[in-house]
Amino acid sequence: MRRPLVMGNWKMNGSQAFNRQWAADFQWTQSPSVNVAIAPPALYIAQFAELVAQQGIWLAAQDVSEQLSAGAFTGQLQAEMLTDLGVRYAIVGHSERRQFQAESDELVANKAVAAISAGLTPVVCVGETLAEREENKTLAVIERQLAAVLDVVRDVSKLVVAYEPVWAIGTGKTASPEQAQSVHAAIRQQLGGAGESVNILYGGSVKAANAQDLFSQVDIDGALVGGAALNAGEFKQICESAAQSLG
Numbered sequence: 036m037r038r039p040l041v042m043g044n045w046k047m048n049g050s051q052a053f054n055r056q057w058a059a060d061f062q063w064t065q066s067p068s069v070n071v072a073i074a075p076p077a078l079y080i081a082q083f084a085e086l087v088a089q090q091g092i093w094l095a096a097q098d099v100s101e102q103l104s105a106g107a108f109t110g111q112l113q114a115e116m117l118t119d120l121g122v123r124y125a126i127v128g129h130s131e132r133r134q135f136q137a138e139s140d141e142l143v144a145n146k147a148v149a150a151i152s153a154g155l156t157p158v159v160c161v162g163e164t165l166a167e168r169e170e171n172k173t174l175a176v177i178e179r180q181l182a183a184v185l186d187v188v189r190d191v192s193k194l195v196v197a198y199e200p201v202w203a204i205g206t207g208k209t210a211s212p213e214q215a216q217s218v219h220a221a222i223r224q225q226l227g228g229a230g231e232s233v234n235i236l237y238g239g240s241v242k243a244a245n246a247q248d249l250f251s252q253v254d255i256d257g258a259l260v261g262g263a264a265l266n267a268g269e270f271k272q273i274c275e276s277a278a279q280s281l282g
């Protein structure tokens with residue numbers, strides 16, 4: 036039985052004052068039927084650890100270093116530093132990092148390995164661009180991105196996978212529940228038997244208005260939410276939808 040997960044990805048947003056107000060507005064009461072997590076900028080993880088300690092919200096990082104040991108890697112965050120702060124998840128391979136930091140499939144896979152080795156759960160993002168979808172390459176792209184991770188991660192049950200079609204991120208264009216479900220089913224199949232226990236999240240313009248329809252699909256186990264997560268009230272509605280539909 037998979038316990039659904041809704042994760043808010045702050046991206047490069049927030050401030051100490053904004054974060055305080057968000058936490059005051061969100062007021063989540065831990066639910067036995069859904070895991071809720073937020074991935075603020077790394078600079079604010081410690082602040083959030085205090086702000087949401089009583090709310091039963093898990094902390095996530097937006098990225099993690101592929102380096103297993105501490106050392107001379109300026110600007111990088113070691114997985115063990117994140118667990119030291121109580122972080123549970125690390126997003127790896129978000130399309131914005133694949134695009135703007137030129138992260139390769141192999142680097143993303145190594146980040147997943149580093150996360151797992153420190154006890155973090157990597158949230159492996161996969162997704163096709165609009166051009167790739169139009170060329171009917173969606174499943175081939177997802178398969179390639181995921182295969183790189185499966186080549187080096189032995190225990191598939193340690194993963195969370197997030198399907199984020201690049202054309203749906205921040206554009207207001209959500210994949211239809213059926214479009215998302217067909218990709219999620221293919222991901223589940225590629226994960227093999229252990230994939231039955233893996234959360235596969237959908238991301239890309241998830242809002243309170245479309246969350247319920249997405250969560251009604253059999254292989255959609257939650258969401259990775261960007262813009263809508265910055266609005267505490269809307270993010271709460273999405274979490275509540277997950278608890279109702281999936282819990």
Ligand SMILES: O=C[C@H](O)COP(=O)(O)O
Binds near residue numbers: 204207239
């Ligand atoms: O990580 C989150 C995704 O990139 C989705 O972002 P969005 O909800 O703003 O489309």
